[in-house]
Amino acid sequence: MASAPARSTRGRRPARPSGDDREGAILATAERLLGERALSAISIDDLARGAGISRPTFYFYFPSKDAVLLALLDRVVREADAALAAVPDTLAADPSRYWRECIATFHRTFGAHAAVTLACAEVRLTNAEVLALWSRVMESWTQAVTAAIEGERERGTAPAGLPARDLAIALNSMNERVLYSSFAHDVPTVDERDVVDVLHTVWLNAIYQTTTPGPTGSSRPAR
Amino acid sequence: MASAPARSTRGRRPARPSGDDREGAILATAERLLGERALSAISIDDLARGAGISRPTFYFYFPSKDAVLLALLDRVVREADAALAAVPDTLAADPSRYWRECIATFHRTFGAHAAVTLACAEVRLTNAEVLALWSRVMESWTQAVTAAIEGERERGTAPAGLPARDLAIALNSMNERVLYSSFAHDVPTVDERDVVDVLHTVWLNAIYQTTTPGPTGSSRPAR
DNA sequence: CACGGTATCGACACGGTGTCGACTCGGTCA
DNA sequence: TGACCGAGTCGACACCGTGTCGATACCGTG
Numbered sequence: 480m481a482s483a484p485a486r487s488t489r490g491r492r493p494a495r496p497s498g499d500d501r502e503g504a505i506l507a508t509a510e511r512l513l514g515e516r517a518l519s520a521i522s523i524d525d526l527a528r529g530a531g532i533s534r535p536t537f538y539f540y541f542p543s544k545d546a547v548l549l550a551l552l553d554r555v556v557r558e559a560d561a562a563l564a565a566v567p568d569t570l571a572a573d574p575s576r577y578w579r580e581c582i583a584t585f586h587r588t589f590g591a592h593a594a595v596t597l598a599c600a601e602v603r604l605t606n607a608e609v610l611a612l613w614s615r616v617m618e619s620w621t622q623a624v625t626a627a628i629e630g631e632r633e634r635g636t637a638p639a640g641l642p643a644r645d646l647a648i649a650l651n652s653m654n655e656r657v658l659y660s661s662f663a664h665d666v667p668t669v670d671e672r673d674v675v676d677v678l679h680t681v682w683l684n685a686i687y688q689t690t691t692p693g694p695t696g697s698s699r700p701a702r
Numbered sequence: 703m704a705s706a707p708a709r710s711t712r713g714r715r716p717a718r719p720s721g722d723d724r725e726g727a728i729l730a731t732a733e734r735l736l737g738e739r740a741l742s743a744i745s746i747d748d749l750a751r752g753a754g755i756s757r758p759t760f761y762f763y764f765p766s767k768d769a770v771l772l773a774l775l776d777r778v779v780r781e782a783d784a785a786l787a788a789v790p791d792t793l794a795a796d797p798s799r800y801w802r803e804c805i806a807t808f809h810r811t812f813g814a815h816a817a818v819t820l821a822c823a824e825v826r827l828t829n830a831e832v833l834a835l836w837s838r839v840m841e842s843w844t845q846a847v848t849a850a851i852e853g854e855r856e857r858g859t860a861p862a863g864l865p866a867r868d869l870a871i872a873l874n875s876m877n878e879r880v881l882y883s884s885f886a887h888d889v890p891t892v893d894e895r896d897v898v899d900v901l902h903t904v905w906l907n908a909i910y911q912t913t914t915p916g917p918t919g920s921s922r923p924a925r
Numbered sequence: 926c927a928c929g930g931t932a933t934c935g936a937c938a939c940g941g942t943g944t945c946g947a948c949t950c951g952g953t954c955a
Numbered sequence: 956t957g958a959c960c961g962a963g964t965c966g967a968c969a970c971c972g973t974g975t976c977g978a979t980a981c982c983g984t985g
Contacts, residue, residue, distance in 0.1 A: 653876035
């Protein structure tokens with residue numbers, strides 16, 4: 480269930496040699512069609528034909544439609560984790576900037592795969608594997624944020640208050656829902672151009688009770 | 703599409719006399735079964751048999767499975783609106799208490815119908831009518847919160863900052879997602895006993911930059 | 926060239942949805 | 956009272972998407 484193996488267990492049977500491009504074609508077709516309509520409106524036949532194979536052959540590569548989405552989500556999550564790891568750790572020098580970069584990174588990465596993100600939200604509620612993967616991801620980000628908040632409190636930059644973990648969960652949940660609405664163009668929604676600003680400001684107030692925390696106070700205030 | 707008519711348009715055909723109890727039986731069966739499994743795992747046949755009728759007869763009362771959920775959601779939303787209207791307006795005298803009561807009211811009302819709430823989240827992503835109803839509801843709450851925040855700012859209790867509407871959307875979205883996770887027992891999640899406290903504290907910090915706003919400062923601080 | 930695994934698909938069984946036409950049954954009116 | 960009517964009911968059907976099975980074609984290798 481861990482994210483490490485990624486190929487051997489998940490999806491197709493043993494397999495190895497050429498059929499790899501077919502697998503890629505299925506994934507590409509899925510991401511393309513998800514840009515046009517919801518996953519529930521995409522049949523396995525659509526995916527198969529899009530990849531130039533018949534429906535039974537589809538099952539040679541993936542056990543179900545959901546498994547395709549799971550593979551897609553796995554890719555996006557890896558990408559997000561990598562992008563997040565590349566954010567420079569300016570938490571001590573300029574905390575406002577640090578949090579902003581993290582939020583902007585999420586926005587950028589998931590926004591670049593909005594169709595997959597939205598489809599996962601749809602499937603998560605009925606598919607245990609997608610739910611498990613998403614839970615794992617949320618848990619790891621929650622732990623990172625929890626540790627960062629506790630660090631800021633020990634450093635004296637952030638005041639004591641809510642248990643750091645509860646705060647981290649609430650803020651991460653807010654981001655998830657607000658970014659989702661933004662991608663889906665739900666109403667009501669925050670304009671996509673402002674969404675990072677808005678989330679950033681709420682995070683700062685929730686963690687520091689000010690929008691200009693830290694030694695420098697150099698961070699840009701809310702809008 | 704407004705919530706007013708509620709009966710004449712939505713769901714069944716003209717109908718009037720006795721079949722009302724059948725309609726009620728279908729709704730009751732739906733809410734009962736939703737307590738056991740997801741909507742996608744409930745067939746129209748299940749609903750029909752639960753109500754003591756055959757599948758074709760089901761269609762005499764509701765045009766689809768989703769329409770049943772829509773009716774259920776409509777009831778819950780009315781209940782929430784009524785409960786919210788009954789919250790005493792202590793915004794001027796004790797803002798902390800006011801916000802807490804609003805959040806607690808949501809938690810109580812939707813928690814009492816957690817199964818319906820969760821099912822709606824599932825269907826909202828594929829059903830335009832449920833999405834529209836939910837959007838309408840979120841929009842009305844957003845407007846109420848926006849007005850309240852603007853009032854607090856004019857009164858001088860809350861500092862200027864983010865556009866009030868953006869803030870209202872972010873906070874409402876956070877509540878939606880966090881309460882959902884709590885009802886669904888997702889992980890990570892905030893313990894159901896603490897969830898109102900956590901949300902309340904984030905709201906206060908986001909709106910006032912303090913957990914003890916207002917003239918009295920009498921509100922209970924975070925945990 | 927035969928063998929074995931990869932890759933492919935036609936055909937089937939299954940389950941859920943939605944519709945149609947026929948039937949019952951209680952009330953109404955000539 | 957008996958023809959009528961519309962609400963309510965359901966059996967049977969057509970349709971569609973899923974998942975499986977068995978047969979086959981297509982390699983690369985000994």
